[in-house]
Amino acid sequence: MINRLVIFGVGLIGGSLAMALREANYCQTIVGCSRRQTHLQQAKDLGVIDCFTTDPVVAVKGADVIFLATPLSAMQAVLAQIKDHIEPHAIITDGGSAKASVQQAAETVFDGKMPTHFVLGHPIAGREKSGVGAAVADLYNNKKVILTPVSSTNPDALEIVRLMWKATGAVVETLAVQQHDYILAATSHLPHILAYELVSTLAHSEVSDDIFRYAAGGFQDFTRIASSDPVMWRDICLENKTAILRVLDEFQQNLAGLRQNIEQGDGSSLLTSFEQAKCERDRIV
């Protein structure tokens, strides 16, 4: 149970957490905080939060758990604003898609040290739609939530955050920060980049209207993720740069090899490559 939970950024991620915890009767009071009053009013009207404020200092007063669900680019500013007003027992956690970046933001604000009561986390769940209107109570049900404790993380704080996510129906696991960032770069960030870039390439083609007219189901599945929130994906590209560049370079190198196989008409290498990929794909789903 959490007495008072404050959520910074009541959109898809923050709003869905609030709805899930409310359904589980896991919180006494859920407070929303963000810069935009209209968004917060909408969240309150939808019954997602109990009350709200646009003042971060007011928001964290009396809060037992502080959940940061703002864009990655806003985390450091929020932390700087609340730093001197957090209750001594309060636990901070977040839902950012790139953990080294949030860790660095926290260290910068908290005098070079990661606070022991700050538990880095990331729910692996989402939708193409964003905003509190897209929030649903079962977003995290049976989805993975990855917590990335660092050496200084307080075990009790970790357990409280783990139990909070468990109450949403999520499967909670832990990974090292670097491991998380590389795995997410590979399975989520790179696919989004490729989907955006494919749509972009086709849109700039001289026959773009025809191209989209004949796009079939496979194309629509493949590019669904290109309908995601551009601001979030800009932030992810900026904040998980190292891991993304690493996996993007591997991909580009392999793609160049495949291009060469196509150019040289090397059917045998193409077949081996496609067979292995199909085999892996069929194995994992």
Next chain:
Amino acid sequence: MINRLVIFGVGLIGGSLAMALREANYCQTIVGCSRRQTHLQQAKDLGVIDCFTTDPVVAVKGADVIFLATPLSAMQAVLAQIKDHIEPHAIITDGGSAKASVQQAAETVFDGKMPTHFVLGHPIAGREKSGVGAAVADLYNNKKVILTPVSSTNPDALEIVRLMWKATGAVVETLAVQQHDYILAATSHLPHILAYELVSTLAHSEVSDDIFRYAAGGFQDFTRIASSDPVMWRDICLENKTAILRVLDEFQQNLAGLRQNIEQGDGSSLLTSFEQAKCERDRIV
């Protein structure tokens, strides 16, 4: 109505055409032909075809319409076998994913000239599963079928093939051969290549098991097409090489630009690029 239809290659594409035309009572007799007797027997047992033979010469005897649904790499060999045995009034058509390649195969076999009764075609429909067991009667319902007549194509032959596809519920359109090949390279062939290559890159990573363990819904949608038939995709890469290399080069160049934006932390360019892509994606679906 077609009196006698012979289908070369009774798999997903050929089998689904047979099932759709049977449901529409559009054919008197549907004959299957391929190299593998077991596949043909299975098609007959499933009620997809009326009878079969492994001998192409026997198959085309008395046939009014000949539909080639073999892999692209087999089209020329089949055409060479049946060339001197086709009924004078018979119409040939096909379902190959790359039209210049089939045109070239036909011209090679038919003494340098595209036969007037050969109507190049391509149903834009498919499933990840292949084989006659995956064939369904409604595969083409409300899907596009693109016919790519050349200057010598007989208009009556074109009309007969158009009506055949219309009977399956498909929306039939015509395009020039080159136009078709470029559009398909962009909307279908490139996405498949990217999906195969992404799975491949991740499978060869040192943390591949972890990577696939944390892959979420977006990844599964994005890579669904990497479960498609590797032989078919090898053939497509070989047979639509020119158009694929053209669109792949455009993609690689744009991706390199995006990579540079990430490396330089150019959030403004990244945002513009993602916003435009999202806008295009939302517009087309």
